[in-house]
Amino acid sequence: MSTVASSHDTHHEHHPTGLKRWLFTTNHKDIGTLYLWFAFIMFMTGGAMAMIIRAELFAPGMQVVDPHFFNQMTTMHGLIMVFGAVMPAFVGLANWQIPLMIGAPDMALPRMNNWSFWILPFAGTMLVSTLFMQGGGPAFGWTFYAPLSTTFAPASTDFFIFAVHLLGISSIMGAINIIATILNMRAPGMTLMKMPLFVWTWLITAFLLIAVMPVLAGVVTMMLTDRNFGTSFFDAAGGGDPVLFQHVFWFFGHPEVYIMILPAFGVVSQIIPTFARKQLFGYASMVYATAAIAFLSFIVWAHHMFTVGMPVAGELYFMYATVMIAVPTAVKVFNWTATMWKGSMTFETPMLWAIAFVFLFTIGGFTGLMLGVAPVDFQYHDTYFVVAHFHYVLVTGAVFAIIAGAYYWLPKWTGNMYDEKLSKWHFWLSVISVNVLFFPQHFLGLAGMPRRIPDYAVQFAEFNMMSSIGGFIFGLSQLLFLYIVIKSIRGGAKATDNVWEGADGLEWTVPSPAPYHTFETPPAVK
Amino acid sequence: MSAGRKINRLFSLIIATLLFIPNIAFAELKLNMTEGVTSISRDAYDLHMLVLWIVTIVGVAVFAVIIYSLIYHRKSKGAVAAQFHESTTVEVIWTIVPLVVLVLIAIPATKTLLEIEDASNPDITIKVTGWQWKWQYEYLDEGINFFSNLDAKSNEARERNSGIDVKTVEHYLLDVDKPIVIPVGKKVRFLTTANDVIHSWWVPALGMKRDAIPGYINEFWTRVDEPGVYRGQCAELCGKDHGFMPIVVKAVSDSEYQDWIKGQKLAMAEAAAGADKTWTKDDLMKRGEQVYNASCAACHQPTGAGIPGVFPGLVNSKITIGPAADHINIVVNGKAGTAMQAFGAQLNDADLAAVITYERNSWGNAASVVQPADVKAAR
Numbered sequence: 001m002s003t004v005a006s007s008h009d010t011h012h013e014h015h016p017t018g019l020k021r022w023l024f025t026t027n028h029k030d031i032g033t034l035y036l037w038f039a040f041i042m043f044m045t046g047g048a049m050a051m052i053i054r055a056e057l058f059a060p061g062m063q064v065v066d067p068h069f070f071n072q073m074t075t076m077h078g079l080i081m082v083f084g085a086v087m088p089a090f091v092g093l094a095n096w097q098i099p100l101m102i103g104a105p106d107m108a109l110p111r112m113n114n115w116s117f118w119i120l121p122f123a124g125t126m127l128v129s130t131l132f133m134q135g136g137g138p139a140f141g142w143t144f145y146a147p148l149s150t151t152f153a154p155a156s157t158d159f160f161i162f163a164v165h166l167l168g169i170s171s172i173m174g175a176i177n178i179i180a181t182i183l184n185m186r187a188p189g190m191t192l193m194k195m196p197l198f199v200w201t202w203l204i205t206a207f208l209l210i211a212v213m214p215v216l217a218g219v220v221t222m223m224l225t226d227r228n229f230g231t232s233f234f235d236a237a238g239g240g241d242p243v244l245f246q247h248v249f250w251f252f253g254h255p256e257v258y259i260m261i262l263p264a265f266g267v268v269s270q271i272i273p274t275f276a277r278k279q280l281f282g283y284a285s286m287v288y289a290t291a292a293i294a295f296l297s298f299i300v301w302a303h304h305m306f307t308v309g310m311p312v313a314g315e316l317y318f319m320y321a322t323v324m325i326a327v328p329t330a331v332k333v334f335n336w337t338a339t340m341w342k343g344s345m346t347f348e349t350p351m352l353w354a355i356a357f358v359f360l361f362t363i364g365g366f367t368g369l370m371l372g373v374a375p376v377d378f379q380y381h382d383t384y385f386v387v388a389h390f391h392y393v394l395v396t397g398a399v400f401a402i403i404a405g406a407y408y409w410l411p412k413w414t415g416n417m418y419d420e421k422l423s424k425w426h427f428w429l430s431v432i433s434v435n436v437l438f439f440p441q442h443f444l445g446l447a448g449m450p451r452r453i454p455d456y457a458v459q460f461a462e463f464n465m466m467s468s469i470g471g472f473i474f475g476l477s478q479l480l481f482l483y484i485v486i487k488s489i490r491g492g493a494k495a496t497d498n499v500w501e502g503a504d505g506l507e508w509t510v511p512s513p514a515p516y517h518t519f520e521t522p523p524a525v526k
Numbered sequence: 527m528s529a530g531r532k533i534n535r536l537f538s539l540i541i542a543t544l545l546f547i548p549n550i551a552f553a554e555l556k557l558n559m560t561e562g563v564t565s566i567s568r569d570a571y572d573l574h575m576l577v578l579w580i581v582t583i584v585g586v587a588v589f590a591v592i593i594y595s596l597i598y599h600r601k602s603k604g605a606v607a608a609q610f611h612e613s614t615t616v617e618v619i620w621t622i623v624p625l626v627v628l629v630l631i632a633i634p635a636t637k638t639l640l641e642i643e644d645a646s647n648p649d650i651t652i653k654v655t656g657w658q659w660k661w662q663y664e665y666l667d668e669g670i671n672f673f674s675n676l677d678a679k680s681n682e683a684r685e686r687n688s689g690i691d692v693k694t695v696e697h698y699l700l701d702v703d704k705p706i707v708i709p710v711g712k713k714v715r716f717l718t719t720a721n722d723v724i725h726s727w728w729v730p731a732l733g734m735k736r737d738a739i740p741g742y743i744n745e746f747w748t749r750v751d752e753p754g755v756y757r758g759q760c761a762e763l764c765g766k767d768h769g770f771m772p773i774v775v776k777a778v779s780d781s782e783y784q785d786w787i788k789g790q791k792l793a794m795a796e797a798a799a800g801a802d803k804t805w806t807k808d809d810l811m812k813r814g815e816q817v818y819n820a821s822c823a824a825c826h827q828p829t830g831a832g833i834p835g836v837f838p839g840l841v842n843s844k845i846t847i848g849p850a851a852d853h854i855n856i857v858v859n860g861k862a863g864t865a866m867q868a869f870g871a872q873l874n875d876a877d878l879a880a881v882i883t884y885e886r887n888s889w890g891n892a893a894s895v896v897q898p899a900d901v902k903a904a905r
Contacts (some may be wrong), residue, residue, distance in 0.1 A: 060692045060693070060698065061683065061684070061688075061690075061691075061692040062684055062685065062686040062687075062688075063686065063687075065686075066686055067766045067767060067768075067769065067770075068766045068833060068836065071763070071765075071766065071768075133835070134834055134835030135833075135834070135835025135836045136835070136836065139765075139766070140763065140765075141763045145723075145724055145762075145763070147722070147723050147724075147740065148723040148724065148763065148764065148765060151722075151723075151863060151864075152658075152722065152723055152765060152864075152865050154835060154836055155835065236739075236740045236741020236742070237740070237741070240741075241741065242724060242739055242740060242741065242742075243739060243742065276599075276607065277601070277607040278607040278608065278609065278611075279609065279611045280611065281610075281611050281612070282611065282612055282613075282617055283611075283612070284612070285617050307726060307735050307736055307737045307761075307762075308737045308739065308744075309718075309736060309737060309739070309742065309744035309745075312639065312640065312643040315639060315643070316636060316639060319632070319635060319636075319639070320632060323628050323631065323632065324628070326624055326628060327621060327624045327625055327628070330620065330624045331617070331620060331621060333588060334588070334620045337588060337591055337592050337595070338616070340592060340595045340596070340599065341591065341595050341599065342595070342599055342605070342607070342608040342610070343595070343599050343605070343607045343608075344599065344600070344601045344605045344606055344607040345595070345596065345599055345600045345601060345605070346600065346601045346602070347600075355592075355596070358592065359589065359592070362585065362588065362589075363585070366581035366584075366585060369577065369581060370574070370577050370578065370581065373573060373577055373631060373635045374635065374639050375566075375569065375570055375573060375635055375638040375639045375642055376570045376573050376574045376577070376635075378570065378642070378733065378734055378735045378736075379559060379567075379570050379574070379730065379733060379735065381726075381735055381761065382726060382728075382735070382761040382762055383761070443555070443556070443557045443558075446556075446557065446558050446559040447556040447557070447558075447559075447560075448560070448730040448758070448759075450728070450759050450760070450761045450769075451763075452763045452768060452769075453759075453768060453769030454769050455684055455699060455769050455770075456699065456769070457697070457698055457699045457700045458692060458693050458698050459556065461693075462555055463555065
């Protein structure tokens with residue numbers, strides 16, 4: 001962290017230095033940096049757990065861990081990656097970029113901004129600390145279905161519930177701040193339909209967060225009272241309903257999926273036009289498609305639950321509504337394609353990640369469509385096919401977009417260009433290994449391997465070994481990213497204000513690195 | 527094994543794999559979904575292939591456009607950016623076309639779904655109950671009732687550092703001590719429920735997966751065309767040994783099925799007879815060890831040590847060296863609000879007496895012997 005501090009301290013504005021600067025900061029750039037570093041640390045923590053999972057699954061038979069610990073690893077890996085890595089990383093990008101992109105001097109609610117970040121390290125630490133408690137940490141999957149997570153869960157589950165509450169509060173405050181900033185602090189002339197797409201996707205994401213995080217808080221509170229205060233929301237023996245848990249959870253959980261992917265759409269929609277040197281093909285239709293996806297996300301939740309035994313009318317409805325999402329998603333992919341078409345493309349690192357995003361996210365979208373077809377979902381459900389699907393949309397989707405965004409804006413943040421050669425190594429190692437990691441998992445799932453099992457029948461051995469090798473390479477490649485970022489903070493070729501030849505937008509009108517305070521006088525937007 | 531040796535072994539495995547990747551016979555690897563042996567599984571397979579082909583064609587088309595563009599529309603080739611954007615016609619077309627494709631998928635999907643969900647007029651009904659971590663099958667028309675556990679060989683080999691090469695275990699993790707038997711050509715209705723947490727009953731060849739949920743009774747049906755042995759697993763995370771509760775379905779001709787039913791009824795009568803005699807301690811200990819390993823060791827561990835904070839240990843514990851009545855009570859009736867099941871419903875009096883005796887006289891414990899009659903009296 002001190003290296004980051006020194007690079008920013010070269011500027012003339014007054015602010016506290018050292019630890020105090022980071023603890024008490026209300027500056028959107030500092031808080032954005034904090035969010036991004038926190039997310040990266042969590043990404044490596046969750047990644048280390050994935051390495052343990054892949055080491056155990058490297059060969060059939062139990063070698064590395066016991067099943068109880070394996071379940072803790074799958075659970076914590078999911079929770080940490082969703083709530084600790086992907087969501088905070090996008091909030092970090094939002095903090096840095098939204099004020100710069102709409103010509104605002106800072107976020108609308110700077111003190112709350114500080115608080116919403118500083119909740120995170122405590123919530124994250126509490127969550128991870130459960131692993132060291134007697135009985136171990138949560139071992140019921142990141143979806144924590146009752147009654148496995150209530151009557152049958154370890155004592156540490158109450159700490160998990162508190163951690164989820166804190167993470168939820170942080171997310172809601174972050175979302176309020178983003179909405180308040182976008183709706184009130186745009187520079188004169190920056191009408192809604194002139195906003196960069198990253199800002200649009202975040203505005204819609206923030207509304208999703210405010211709508212569903214309280215639902216998550218509700219469901220964990222019901223768990224808490226079931227566990228400690230004698231209620232029976234989810235306990236059939238007391239007149240409760242275990243399936244109710246799943247309905248409430250997925251009413252949060254499905255929009256949550258889009259919370260993690262809409263800002264990724266935004267990042268990619270900034271990068272592709274820049275390096276194609278061509279305007280985004282259909283700006284308005286991209287905005288409408290984002291809004292349509294957000295709306296649909298509220299009415300498709302039970303497609304995660306086709307096997308719970310819903311009435312056939314319910315299954316039909318959720319199938320039809322789910323496959324409808326393919327339409328606005330296809331519109332987005334067609335738009336990116338049409339933007340590249342007849343452009344004048346160059347392939348700097350951010351563009352490479354963005355193109356990989358378009359290809360690989362589309363594959364994840366295809367398997368999503370397949371999973372939406374209820375009568376076949378009875379075969380796919382809870383197998384490695386699902387694991388492959390959601391890692392294609394979350395790793396090669398969300399995470400790739402975050403990395404693309406980091407490379408794209410890094411010169412603006414640090415004032416230095418990153419090492420183009422090393423970053424290309426980072427890209428190619430990642431994009432090849434991630435496919436070796438996740439593509440064979442489609443085959444495993446179709447051949448009948450259930451997810452969340454610590455050991456498997458021997459016919460699944462070859463693809464698991466392949467997947468593990470891909471996983472180890474992918475994990476190690478991310479250390480290269482850390483090195484590249486630190487190198488760029490410490491020095492390197494000086495970045496111009498515009499950084500990229502085809503870059504367009506207010507963030508490129510300020511110096512590189514962006515001064516501590518920007519747009520104290522609003523810019524004029526035509 | 528030390529951590530260093532573990533890493534060594536892992537490393538040599540990685541090297542070995544890299545060397546042998548070209549030699550892996552990919553033809554033997556299963557890449558696609560099974561077609562299965564029921565009309566449902568074949569319909570599901572057909573739908574799977576239909577959607578797979580549609581997305582493959584769309585994918586190839588879109589990716590071809592992008593790749594063409596990546597090759598020819600690059601600045602280094604002197605491409606100058608065209609500045610076209612926004613075209614209502616194009617955008618309406620690429621919204622309508624996917625919609626039409628979706629309708630083409632939805633029509634057969636609806637038909638198949640309606641067929642799958644029609645479990646009316648079955649020939650046989652079997653109730654399936656999920657337990658941590660085994661399946662209970664009740665043939666409701668015949669009064670047959672039994673539990674199906676992971677078979678002993680797999681169970682031994684799956685222990686960490688068991689020293690057994692799992693590749694030498696036949697049907698590793700996919701074999702049970704007692705499979706369910708169904709006749710071919712008959713409509714069999716399954717009713718699923720669970721005793722503790724949610725499980726999910728899945729046999730890929732039957733094309734059906736259905737959750738077993740405490741407090742719920744779900745139904746699905748199957749009609750198997752070909753005699754054979756079909757294997758599956760629990761598909762919903764249900765705790766520590768979720769990966770170790772397989773399912774084996776044996777589909778046989780109707781006459782074989784009738785013979786099996788008769789044999790089961792006979793065996794049940796014999797087992798009931800064992801409850802009336804007085805056993806020697808040695809016999810109880812021997813039988814108790816088998817029962818313990820099948821029903822208790824998953825939680826309390828083969829050493830009786832349990833897992834601190836999750837599953838209590840049995841060595842020198844208040845229950846195992848205390849009064850026999852308390853011990854019998856907790857094994858027969860379970861402990862509400864915990865993972866301790868009521869084994870009175872699962873085991874007969876002789877098995878219960880044997881396993882209680884075993885727990886009271888193993889791992890250094892030295893307490894009283896319990897006879898089947900004691901268990902019977904306590905029920």
